[in-house]
Amino acid sequence: MAELESIGAPLVTSAPASASSVPATVVTPRHALFVRVTHWITTLCFLALLVTGAELVISHPRFYWGETGNDLTTPLFKLNIPSSRSMVPSGYSYVLPDQNGWSRYLHFQSAWIVILTGLLYVISLFFSGHLRKNLFPRKADLSWRAFSSSIADHLRFKRPNAAEAWSYNLLQRLAYLFVIFVLFPLVIWTGLAMSPAFVSAFPLTVTSLGGQQSARTLHFFVSLALLLFLLVHVAMVFLAGFTNRMRAMITGRPGTPTERT
Amino acid sequence: MSDLSSRKLSRRKLIRTGLAATAGAAGLGVAAHLAQKYGLVPPDHRGIYGLGETLTYASQRLLTRHSLAREFSSSQISKPPFANQIEPLTDEFKRLQAGGFADWRLSVNGMVARPALFSLEQLKSYPSHTQITMLQCEEGWSYIAEWVGVPLSRVLDVVGVLPQARYVVYFSMEPDTWDSIDMADALHPQTFLTYGMNGHELPVGHGGPLRMRLPRQLGYKNVKFITHLTVTDDLKKFGKGLGAAAPEFGYAWYAGI
Numbered sequence: 001m002a003e004l005e006s007i008g009a010p011l012v013t014s015a016p017a018s019a020s021s022v023p024a025t026v027v028t029p030r031h032a033l034f035v036r037v038t039h040w041i042t043t044l045c046f047l048a049l050l051v052t053g054a055e056l057v058i059s060h061p062r063f064y065w066g067e068t069g070n071d072l073t074t075p076l077f078k079l080n081i082p083s084s085r086s087m088v089p090s091g092y093s094y095v096l097p098d099q100n101g102w103s104r105y106l107h108f109q110s111a112w113i114v115i116l117t118g119l120l121y122v123i124s125l126f127f128s129g130h131l132r133k134n135l136f137p138r139k140a141d142l143s144w145r146a147f148s149s150s151i152a153d154h155l156r157f158k159r160p161n162a163a164e165a166w167s168y169n170l171l172q173r174l175a176y177l178f179v180i181f182v183l184f185p186l187v188i189w190t191g192l193a194m195s196p197a198f199v200s201a202f203p204l205t206v207t208s209l210g211g212q213q214s215a216r217t218l219h220f221f222v223s224l225a226l227l228l229f230l231l232v233h234v235a236m237v238f239l240a241g242f243t244n245r246m247r248a249m250i251t252g253r254p255g256t257p258t259e260r261t
Numbered sequence: 262m263s264d265l266s267s268r269k270l271s272r273r274k275l276i277r278t279g280l281a282a283t284a285g286a287a288g289l290g291v292a293a294h295l296a297q298k299y300g301l302v303p304p305d306h307r308g309i310y311g312l313g314e315t316l317t318y319a320s321q322r323l324l325t326r327h328s329l330a331r332e333f334s335s336s337q338i339s340k341p342p343f344a345n346q347i348e349p350l351t352d353e354f355k356r357l358q359a360g361g362f363a364d365w366r367l368s369v370n371g372m373v374a375r376p377a378l379f380s381l382e383q384l385k386s387y388p389s390h391t392q393i394t395m396l397q398c399e400e401g402w403s404y405i406a407e408w409v410g411v412p413l414s415r416v417l418d419v420v421g422v423l424p425q426a427r428y429v430v431y432f433s434m435e436p437d438t439w440d441s442i443d444m445a446d447a448l449h450p451q452t453f454l455t456y457g458m459n460g461h462e463l464p465v466g467h468g469g470p471l472r473m474r475l476p477r478q479l480g481y482k483n484v485k486f487i488t489h490l491t492v493t494d495d496l497k498k499f500g501k502g503l504g505a506a507a508p509e510f511g512y513a514w515y516a517g518i
Contacts, residue, residue, distance in 0.1 A: 056400075056401065057401070059399075059400040059401065060398075060400040060401035060402055062401075062402075067333070067337065067395065067403070067405065068337075068339050068395065068403045068404050068405050069402060069403060070339070070343040070398075070402035070403060070404050071343060071402065072339075072341060072343050073339070085400055086346070087345065087346055088400075100399060100400070100512075101510060101511025101512045102310075102511055104399065104512065104513060104518075105310035105313065105314065105511075105513060106310065106313075108313045108314070108317055108513075108518065109309075109310050109312060109313025109314075110313075111313075112312070112313045112316045112317070113312075113313075194397075194518065195321075195517060195518040196330060196395070196397055196476065196477050196478060196479065196517060196518070197321045197325045197328075197477045197478065197517025197518070198321065198324070198325065198517070198518075199331060200325055200328040200329055200330045200331065200476075200477050201324050201325040201328035203331050206331075207331075212395065212397065212403060213403065216401060
């Protein structure tokens with residue numbers, strides 16, 4: 001754990017200077033090893049969950065509120081897409097190929113891997129100081145002025161300067177904290193609330209959400225929020241310099257000062 | 262000097278890493294052995310999704326072995342109950358149906374002291390039990406109904422299950438439709454051989470005359486038209502050895518999700 005402490009991102013002011021004066025091999029990694037490894041495992045799992053989750057929705061693209069819902073009850077809303085099952089009144093004359101079997105297997109396997117990875121990540125967050133140093137907003141940023149100027153920078157699609165490339169900006173920090181401590185716990189909770197065996201032991205998981213179909217509907221919306229985060233996240237990586245940001249997250253090397261944008 | 266100490270260090274590191282890897286592998290081996298011994302490994306654990314399935318089954322066996330599925334009030338019963346599509350009925354089924362299922366029998370054999378045949382009348386002569394529970398389809402829809410039947414554990418008592426039994430395999434009158442559950446589910450008080458629904462005989466559309474009812478697992482484990490039970494200690498003897506027809510079509514054997 002002491003090792004993790006030392007490889008966190010350096011301070012904004014000192015980093016560019018030290019990065020240019022020492023050989024690249026000794027440069028402090030832009031992202032700590034545990035951040036890089038958990039980032040890519042989570043990426044793979046999330047993509048698998050997204051694809052298989054979409055496949056499962058296709059088999060019944062109707063959403064309900066409360067405990068129960070089926071073809072005979074009024075949905076809260078339905079997606080205007082064809083279905084992979086013939087019983088569902090989808091409004092389309094054809095049925096898509098059914099892929100639920102492997103989708104279910106892969107969905108739950110990815111869920112297990114991402115939950116275990118997430119646990120390791122959160123534990124490392126606390127012990128490495130990553131949470132305090134890189135995710136909690138800096139004291140200087142805790143003002144409406146800093147907040148509104150960060151929003152203004154984003155709205156103008158302003159590319160980050162050299163110093164900012166070494167750290168996360170305010171909106172970025174808030175977005176990451178929201179994903180880690182709000183969206184991921186919510187998507188796990190609403191997922192577990194759909195398990196008939198799990199809720200037999202922990203019924204509050206589902207009753208507190210208003211019922212099993214409510215849990216399914218909420219799971220869908222939280223997944224959409226996570227998808228939105230993914231899209232913005234990838235867009236930001238492109239805006240900030242795709243090659244450098246990808247290299248930093250894969251090898252830990254931040255790139256040369258001239259390349260850094 | 263520094264070169265020597267760093268080589269020493271790296272050797273020490275190598276030994277340490279080697280020991281850790283050996284301990285890790287041994288630990289995994291012991292864990293796998295214990296999991297197998299205590300019935301925490303599902304029959305479809307081989308293949309690329311075996312890790313996820315085993316983690317799900319093992320953790321739910323440890324957390325939910327005796328927990329009861331949620332029961333609802335009679336006002337929450339779905340009206341009308343939704344019946345999923347069924348395969349065309351076989352000629353044999355139609356013959357029995359025409360006779361009011363008087364000639365229908367449930368056969369129970371395998372690792373039991375007294376193999377037996379049960380008529381519907383016999384099954385109904387045991388004290389009937391009722392549950393108002395939810396049936397969830399893997400597709401995502403659900404309904405709540407009142408189910409009336411005899412707990413499977415009662416029938417297993419009558420035939421006398423041998424102590425080495427580990428699974429109950431159940432067969433449908435629908436061709437190639439069979440499944441199995443472990444003894445934790447077979448002896449669970451809410452596992453019913455169901456013959457009634459919402460105050461009536463169980464409709465054929467819902468699997469009448471007899472349906473396996475397991476409210477803690479998804480709809481597809483609740484096999485319709487049950488006609489035969491076999492108690493066993495080894496699922497490899499059945500079909501492709503995956504514990505049910507469902508995994509042969511790519512669906513998980515354990516569906517508590």
